[in-house]
Amino acid sequence: MKFEKPAGINPIDQLKIIGKPTDRIEGPLKTTGTAKYAYENNQEVTNVAYGYILGSAIAKGTITRIDQSAAKAAPGVLAIVTAANAGTLNTGKFYVSRFLAGPQIDHYHQAVAVVVAESFEQARAAASLLKVDYKKAKGSFDLDAVKDLAQTPPPAQFGPPPQTLTGDFEGAFKTAQVKLDETYTTPDQAHAMMEPHATIAKWEGDKLTCWCSIQQMNWGVRDLANILGIPKENIRLIASYIGGGFGGKGTVLADLVAASLAARAAGRPVKLALQRPLMFNNTIHRPKTIQRIRIGADHDGKITAIGHESWSGNLPGGRTEPATASTRLLYAGANRMTRLKLAVLDLAEGNAMRAPGEAPGMMTLEIAMDEMAEKLNMDPVAFRIKNDTQEDPEKPGRKFSTRKLIECLQTGAEKFGWEKRNAKPGSIQEGQWLIGMGVASAIRGAPIAKSAARVRLDSSGKITVETDMTDIGTGSYTIIGQTAAEMMGIDLDKVTVKIGDSSFPESPGSGGQWGAASSTSGVYAACFKLRETVASQLGLNVGKAQFSDGKVSDGDRSFALGDAAKNGDLVAQDEITYGELSKEYAQTTFGAHFVEVAVNAYTFEIRVRRMVAVCHAGRILNPKAARSQVIGAMTMGVGAALMEEMVVDKRVGFFVNHDLAGYEVPVHADIPYQEVILLEDIDPTMSPMKAKGIGELGLCGVAAAVANAVYNATGVRVRDYPVTLDKILKNTI
Amino acid sequence: MKSFTYERAETPAQAAAAASKPGAKFLAGGTNLLDLMKLQIETPTHLIDIGRIGLDKIEPTPDGGLRIGALVRNTDLAADLRIRADYGILSRALLAGASGQLRNKATTAGNLLQRTRCPYFYDTNQPCNKRSPGSGCSALAGFSRQLAVIGCSDACIATHPSDMAVAMMALDAVIETVKPDGKTRQIPISGFYRLPGKTPHLETNLDKNELITSVVLPTPVGGIHVYHKVRDRASYAFALVSVGAILFKDGGGRIALGGVAPRPWRVPSAEKLIPKGAKEFASRLMEGARPTKENAFKLTLVQGTIEGALTENRS
Amino acid sequence: MEDENGFGGITRREMLAGTAVAVTALAITRVTGLEAAPAAPIVTPVESAGVSFSVNGKAVNLQIDTRTTLLDALREHLNLTGTKKGCDHGQCGACTVLVNGRRINSCLSLVLQHENDSITTIEGIGTPENLHPMQSAFIKHDGYQCGYCTPGQICSAVAVLEEIKAGVPSHVSADLNGPMKFSNAEFRERMSGNICRCGAYSNIAQAAAEVAGVEG
Numbered sequence A: 001m002k003f004e005k006p007a008g009i010n011p012i013d014q015l016k017i018i019g020k021p022t023d024r025i026e027g028p029l030k031t032t033g034t035a036k037y038a039y040e041n042n043q044e045v046t047n048v049a050y051g052y053i054l055g056s057a058i059a060k061g062t063i064t065r066i067d068q069s070a071a072k073a074a075p076g077v078l079a080i081v082t083a084a085n086a087g088t089l090n091t092g093k094f095y096v097s098r099f100l101a102g103p104q105i106d107h108y109h110q111a112v113a114v115v116v117a118e119s120f121e122q123a124r125a126a127a128s129l130l131k132v133d134y135k136k137a138k139g140s141f142d143l144d145a146v147k148d149l150a151q152t153p154p155p156a157q158f159g160p161p162p163q164t165l166t167g168d169f170e171g172a173f174k175t176a177q178v179k180l181d182e183t184y185t186t187p188d189q190a191h192a193m194m195e196p197h198a199t200i201a202k203w204e205g206d207k208l209t210c211w212c213s214i215q216q217m218n219w220g221v222r223d224l225a226n227i228l229g230i231p232k233e234n235i236r237l238i239a240s241y242i243g244g245g246f247g248g249k250g251t252v253l254a255d256l257v258a259a260s261l262a263a264r265a266a267g268r269p270v271k272l273a274l275q276r277p278l279m280f281n282n283t284i285h286r287p288k289t290i291q292r293i294r295i296g297a298d299h300d301g302k303i304t305a306i307g308h309e310s311w312s313g314n315l316p317g318g319r320t321e322p323a324t325a326s327t328r329l330l331y332a333g334a335n336r337m338t339r340l341k342l343a344v345l346d347l348a349e350g351n352a353m354r355a356p357g358e359a360p361g362m363m364t365l366e367i368a369m370d371e372m373a374e375k376l377n378m379d380p381v382a383f384r385i386k387n388d389t390q391e392d393p394e395k396p397g398r399k400f401s402t403r404k405l406i407e408c409l410q411t412g413a414e415k416f417g418w419e420k421r422n423a424k425p426g427s428i429q430e431g432q433w434l435i436g437m438g439v440a441s442a443i444r445g446a447p448i449a450k451s452a453a454r455v456r457l458d459s460s461g462k463i464t465v466e467t468d469m470t471d472i473g474t475g476s477y478t479i480i481g482q483t484a485a486e487m488m489g490i491d492l493d494k495v496t497v498k499i500g501d502s503s504f505p506e507s508p509g510s511g512g513q514w515g516a517a518s519s520t521s522g523v524y525a526a527c528f529k530l531r532e533t534v535a536s537q538l539g540l541n542v543g544k545a546q547f548s549d550g551k552v553s554d555g556d557r558s559f560a561l562g563d564a565a566k567n568g569d570l571v572a573q574d575e576i577t578y579g580e581l582s583k584e585y586a587q588t589t590f591g592a593h594f595v596e597v598a599v600n601a602y603t604f605e606i607r608v609r610r611m612v613a614v615c616h617a618g619r620i621l622n623p624k625a626a627r628s629q630v631i632g633a634m635t636m637g638v639g640a641a642l643m644e645e646m647v648v649d650k651r652v653g654f655f656v657n658h659d660l661a662g663y664e665v666p667v668h669a670d671i672p673y674q675e676v677i678l679l680e681d682i683d684p685t686m687s688p689m690k691a692k693g694i695g696e697l698g699l700c701g702v703a704a705a706v707a708n709a710v711y712n713a714t715g716v717r718v719r720d721y722p723v724t725l726d727k728i729l730k731n732t733i
Numbered sequence B: 001m002k003s004f005t006y007e008r009a010e011t012p013a014q015a016a017a018a019a020s021k022p023g024a025k026f027l028a029g030g031t032n033l034l035d036l037m038k039l040q041i042e043t044p045t046h047l048i049d050i051g052r053i054g055l056d057k058i059e060p061t062p063d064g065g066l067r068i069g070a071l072v073r074n075t076d077l078a079a080d081l082r083i084r085a086d087y088g089i090l091s092r093a094l095l096a097g098a099s100g101q102l103r104n105k106a107t108t109a110g111n112l113l114q115r116t117r118c119p120y121f122y123d124t125n126q127p128c129n130k131r132s133p134g135s136g137c138s139a140l141a142g143f144s145r146q147l148a149v150i151g152c153s154d155a156c157i158a159t160h161p162s163d164m165a166v167a168m169m170a171l172d173a174v175i176e177t178v179k180p181d182g183k184t185r186q187i188p189i190s191g192f193y194r195l196p197g198k199t200p201h202l203e204t205n206l207d208k209n210e211l212i213t214s215v216v217l218p219t220p221v222g223g224i225h226v227y228h229k230v231r232d233r234a235s236y237a238f239a240l241v242s243v244g245a246i247l248f249k250d251g252g253g254r255i256a257l258g259g260v261a262p263r264p265w266r267v268p269s270a271e272k273l274i275p276k277g278a279k280e281f282a283s284r285l286m287e288g289a290r291p292t293k294e295n296a297f298k299l300t301l302v303q304g305t306i307e308g309a310l311t312e313n314r315s
Numbered sequence C: 001m002e003d004e005n006g007f008g009g010i011t012r013r014e015m016l017a018g019t020a021v022a023v024t025a026l027a028i029t030r031v032t033g034l035e036a037a038p039a040a041p042i043v044t045p046v047e048s049a050g051v052s053f054s055v056n057g058k059a060v061n062l063q064i065d066t067r068t069t070l071l072d073a074l075r076e077h078l079n080l081t082g083t084k085k086g087c088d089h090g091q092c093g094a095c096t097v098l099v100n101g102r103r104i105n106s107c108l109s110l111v112l113q114h115e116n117d118s119i120t121t122i123e124g125i126g127t128p129e130n131l132h133p134m135q136s137a138f139i140k141h142d143g144y145q146c147g148y149c150t151p152g153q154i155c156s157a158v159a160v161l162e163e164i165k166a167g168v169p170s171h172v173s174a175d176l177n178g179p180m181k182f183s184n185a186e187f188r189e190r191m192s193g194n195i196c197r198c199g200a201y202s203n204i205a206q207a208a209a210e211v212a213g214v215e216g
Ligand SMILES: Cc1cc2nc3c(=O)[nH]c(=O)nc-3n(C[C@H](O)[C@H](O)[C@H](O)COP(=O)(O)OP(=O)(O)OC[C@H]3O[C@@H](n4cnc5c(N)ncnc54)[C@H](O)[C@@H]3O)c2cc1C
Pocket: A661, B025, B026, B027, B028, B029, B030, B031, B032, B033, B034, B035, B050, B070, B096, B097, B098, B099, B102, B105, B106, B107, B108, B109, B110, B111, B112, B113, B114, B161, B162, B163, B164, B210, B211, B212, B213, B236, B237, B238, B239, C089, C090, C091
């Protein structure tokens, strides 16, 4: 099915099942511990051995020797894989990391060896017996120090162009009546998903099956084939349940490579999980940025010039953190500029984390907007509303498909009680606590990609859907089931959803906030085809046949749906592809975040007291799961605002706080009741589903709303995330 | 984790005697020891599980204090009605530490003897004088935001992470032990921990494999009991600074600090300045501090936290 | 479900490892692998020791590598994979189980420490066909997303309600000596040893409030 024109009325618009708050269909499994995650697929393999990775002890240099004698002789050891015996390994197409070091070391905790043993305890003990000699080399670990050496990166597959210029930014900024020119930083952040990267690998001849935990099955197969130098057809990846990803499990990382190599070397299936203290320096992360923002406005608060520059670093060839993305579309202003710069750093690879670019970009842009509002003596909500735009500010005439930023801000302000905010910082105190309120806009692109699915109808009227889409907590199982149920006119419990298997029709997987909209559209296409097959099987007019209540009817002729499959299951497969609508329209999601914090007047401890988010994000397929995506993102935003930072030891070249005690993420006590309002939005330019994503939108702007609230409480403006009490203390004395 | 032999001791005497075996270590709750063994920071070759040797009761002492068995779990200690009523600072400190699950497992003795959370101590690739004497201190010129500002040395600036011990310091607790040969002794908590000097790997004045049997709390001293633990996240985090205070009606008090030193930090001679306010008291308490650039804020924070505690509880 | 009782997972691997695992379960349904151990290269035996305890009401005897944690014993030896490994260092709570009714982190406990203990894992709290009220409430309030922290959250939440009933105080209890009551703040503080990176906290608190019978 090719989607080229805005969608008209279609079976999804019945909204009997789509759009209803629906419990997750896999809930009974997840809540009883019976959903199986990668490492837990013991039933699939016999005689499994355990792999354990030894990470590099240095950040940059070479391995001169690995003495394996003690490890080899250790109890239970079956095999040891190093670069010396692994064969040629290439890299994947999305990450530049090499997953086995040697002789060269590219970053700290890069895998140096994989030890395979009969038990986990034996593999772990033996790994520590490997004696590795290194020759250290000088590395580059400090973004501040190499900022001026940063280059303009080549255009990237995802993210904005490295430079954009509209009108005369420099001239307009120079002559603006009110100006802001500030520099902000966002730190290296970890995905810190709760399930560590894990794989069980099994070879049968030259065929490799891996139970793994990755978000994009198609990329995974492509990359693993590339890395191991084997045909794609020989690889099957299965990830039925994934314990969180947030972009950190996009495609193949060290666990998949190490388990595959280890299983080949040991001649047995191997299970391997990255030990938590290794994850931070071994895998990918959201890289640090330095961002300079310049805003010029006239006295009335109309923005005349807006410029956003961002510097980040990466391993050679790695991607740029595209922090300028949101600034291109969020506010009006005739003269605009964005610029990305990339430096070389020898830290672990920086790559996608939930709302790449947009999350760190909005962390800073939305502080800048708060600062600017203050300079203008305007309410921050009013200032934002004043600079709303209904067309792409870089391409006047190009409309947003839908855009209700103003309604988001107004609805949120009302719900939150924004009018109680006192614009003068530090003016509200309750006991020991200074109270502050903050706001931020939210914006996140709404990409959509081709996606395929297969649906099968059996004679009992039940439908089985198969697509290689994954569910990383996003609710894919349920919305895919809802889509099929709505399309075929049956109850949700008549649908079986099978996902997370690369042998199923290809979807774009979970990432970039495209998963829900894309994968359900693929299911729509397949179901559309199945409806045709059913109708013709029953001798009904396809155009007139009604699918509802488990029946197919056309006028007074009515059949049970299953009747169409009386002589055997009916199977339909299709793929949805897209025309040019995304060029014609700016397709984007919007929102607003309101936060109240309390800051201890003696210690400056910061606690979030209230949070309200309003989102405008296309048709909401399952309001229950969509709301959960948003509260989860708000929680991650609180972490980004107040505590999350991988601290770089610039001498050694590694993230020092590489475990979950050192890298703090929010706990229950940090998060109050969160209110989410989903504004009605139906976007026919997107797909037949008229839906967009929401999981990343929920994160954009949250941290700035918190930071702005802290400013309102204390009068101290912190421009270096995370906003911690020491940074406030320093500025109050 | 290295291989080890395991024995389940039945009595304190049996446990104490077993401790003379080479490479032996006591396993109480295991929440710190096993963590460190997994990373091969601790590498005992023999574990003596003392989980079932008794010593799990809290009993009155003849002079009106309480004797806390070494194996009393942190949850049970915090929830004990006598502790809550008369030693609130101790309940509060315990409840501010770790998590519900960890407190259910962690024991009184294990908590006293838990080791530092310095991130370099936790990474065996990095030099660390505490973990491998003579290798150097990575933290001094490295990431030291969490670490000590006072009582530390050029060899080590690690903090002692216990909250419970801070309260015990304010309460003048006494630690009771037995040695492998059966000899017992009492060590006041003020003389229990060592400062690092040139030997940061030696953390207490216990003999190797001396078994802690109990901790004695003297007669209750009354007063208002406060424990304010300052940290970035609201729970399940170690202290940046913590203040354990017992404040008396006459304006006097006792104040011990966590998160600032290699042991719970208390300077009794400074406490006469408490009535003069946080500023004067804190500057005496922190006399001789030697913070790094990254953790100098703790000095201001100490004063602010004390001021908050005094203001709140004096009004 | 290939093994409802979770005790069928005695695999050949354990035989090969030379750490023979004997299971005597009261209600054992199936023991696989034991009969089929082929002549295998015998590896140097590691230190092992015996332990007996019960899991979800069933007796278990293990002769096992001394280093094995309760968590790995459950997941790798007893095929009870509902209990999760998130960090293996006591820093996340995914491995929470109940031991004699009290919640602990099973990753920081040797299985040998559990002689005669009675252990309840998520599989013993309820099943898909027979959900515990806390499990139903998690589903209703969407108190999870990826589901990986969820078994730990549920075990913890069940225990927290008991702890409050038993009068155990918390860091946020205003009066240490007063009666303990369920509140949003009390629940959140007590649950803070269970990290949910998906950020389902707000929903989890509502689920638990419903089970506790109060307004969230
Ligand atoms: C993620 C995490 C967060 C934490 N947060 C905090 C916190 O915020 N505040 C805090 O105070 N603590 C915190 N802790 C630490 C926790 O309190 C300790 O791990 C616990 O108290 C140790 O007690 P245990 O019985 O488990 O000790 P074990 O691990 O069994 O033993 C610790 C040490 O004491 C020795 N030992 C034990 N008993 C005796 C005895 N009777 N005689 C002689 N030696 C003995 C052992 O040999 C070992 O060397 C945290 C721990 C973790 C894992």
